Amino acid sequence: DTEVTQTPKHLVMGMTNKKSLKCEQHMGHRAMYWYKQKAKKPPELMFVYSYEKLSINESVPSRFSPECPNSSLLNLHLHALQPEDSALYLCASSQEGRSQETQYFGPGTRLLVL
Amino acid sequence: AQSVTQLDSHVSVSEGTPVLLRCNYSSSYSPSLFWYVQHPNKGLQLLLKYTSAATLVKGINGFEAEFKKSETSFHLTKPSAHMSDAAEYFCVVSDRRRGGNKLTFGTGTQLKVEL
Numbered sequence: 001d002t003e004v005t006q007t008p009k010h011l012v013m014g015m016t017n018k019k020s021l022k023c024e025q026h027m028g029h030r031a032m033y034w035y036k037q038k039a040k041k042p043p044e045l046m047f048v049y050s051y052e053k054l055s056i057n058e059s060v061p062s063r064f065s066p067e068c069p070n071s072s073l074l075n076l077h078l079h080a081l082q083p084e085d086s087a088l089y090l091c092a093s094s095q096e097g098r099s100q101e102t103q104y105f106g107p108g109t110r111l112l113v114l
Numbered sequence: 115a116q117s118v119t120q121l122d123s124h125v126s127v128s129e130g131t132p133v134l135l136r137c138n139y140s141s142s143y144s145p146s147l148f149w150y151v152q153h154p155n156k157g158l159q160l161l162l163k164y165t166s167a168a169t170l171v172k173g174i175n176g177f178e179a180e181f182k183k184s185e186t187s188f189h190l191t192k193p194s195a196h197m198s199d200a201a202e203y204f205c206v207v208s209d210r211r212r213g214g215n216k217l218t219f220g221t222g223t224q225l226k227v228e229l
Binding site: 004006031040041042043045048056088090092094101102103104105106107108110 | 221
């Protein structure tokens, strides 16, 4: 099973709201990722967690706050977002190690900030 | 630094004809290369990957790609296009490292399949 699940599928929020995106995988992967994808563009890496520790933060604004409570779960907490943050947010996971590096993506959460 | 160039932003083919999506890469060491497909309003699905084993890589749905080091290319092909192949395709190179791996995406090729 190579499934990564994401909830919710769609989210509409105001600029003063607090919301969270959730990602889950049960493949035993120890690396998990958040990406942001704008329309007609490739995904942009936001964060990488390795063994539940944040290993890469691509200079993402603090209104995005990631959390990895255990090896299967990854959250992205959202607060005081801007309309330009509207995008498809993708989660991915992979094994750690030289050859087992394929990233498996979830279906994404489509976020609209009003 | 690694980079990926997808040479065509849009490709249009007729159903039943061959598909060629072109990708060139730049890497300072032996790269891992991937092709992902994204259907409208969906996540990314892995089509195939090259990780220094066989240079001709077979993937899902009849796609294959050939790694050519001398040309720094990793073009994606399919002998006969199907309507369901219409999607966005991304060529990707991986930066192997400890603490997760970082993918460098090409800008994408939109494949249109016409009757």
